[in-house]
Amino acid sequence: QVQLVESGGGLVQAGGSLRLSCAASGHTFSSYAMGWFRQAPGKEREFVATVSWSGSANHADSVKGRFTISRDNAKNTMYLQMNSLKPEDTAVYYCAARTFKYSSVYMRDYNYWGQGTQVTVSS
Numbered sequence: 001q002v003q004l005v006e007s008g009g010g011l012v013q014a015g016g017s018l019r020l021s022c023a024a025s026g027h028t029f030s031s032y033a034m035g036w037f038r039q040a041p042g043k044e045r046e047f048v049a050t051v052s053w054s055g056s057a058n059h060a061d062s063v064k065g066r067f068t069i070s071r072d073n074a075k076n077t078m079y080l081q082m083n084s085l086k087p088e089d090t091a092v093y094y095c096a097a098r099t100f101k102y103s104s105v106y107m108r109d110y111n112y113w114g115q116g117t118q119v120t121v122s123s
Helices: none
Strands: 003-007 010-013 018-025 033-039 046-051 057-059 067-072 077-082 091-098 117-122
Touching: 003 091, 018 033, 018 091, 018 117, 033 067, 033 077, 046 067, 046 077, 057 067
Parallel strands: 010 117
Antiparallel strands: 003 018, 018 077, 033 046, 033 091, 046 057, 067 077, 091 117
């Protein structure tokens, strides 16, 4: 059984920064690809960023240059550093684990999900 727990969300002003964490347990973290997705009110869940087992990263165009995904396999933890936040980044952010080494931008390719953490950016 895989457990994923997100933390680090909160309320921040536009232009500010937050760092989300996703702590994983119950599996061989280092061999799984991981991802961040988000869901804004009234919208579908969307891809934000993904990182392969080796640390190769891919970011959505909407966050490229502002957000950075990373992982620390020794700590079984994935991160999302979010800078220059905008009101349109307001959403519940979910971390996800894929039982495969290589990344994917598709929700259907992920096997486990966290409960989500709220990020609210005020203008």
